Amino acid sequence: MAQKKPENLSFEEAINELGQIVTDMEQGELSLEQSLKQFERGIGLANASAQKLDNAQQKVSMLMSNDLNAELTPMDDQE
Numbered sequence: 001m002a003q004k005k006p007e008n009l010s011f012e013e014a015i016n017e018l019g020q021i022v023t024d025m026e027q028g029e030l031s032l033e034q035s036l037k038q039f040e041r042g043i044g045l046a047n048a049s050a051q052k053l054d055n056a057q058q059k060v061s062m063l064m065s066n067d068l069n070a071e072l073t074p075m076d077d078q079e
Helices: 012-024 032-064
Strands: none
Touching: 012 032
């Protein structure tokens, strides 16, 4: 079964999978190649989760400011 892309997972699914990857890597039983693949997957999961958190933070900010028509923008563009 093919893995879902990190951006297609819910926040909770991504965090759970990331936790499993950490556990697997800490056990030290993976080959170097497997470890690198898991590390790459973990980075993707972490980045997708961070983006979901950024979006949630923007939504909360919009709700708190009562600007329900404000458009979501990537947090990186605000710097």
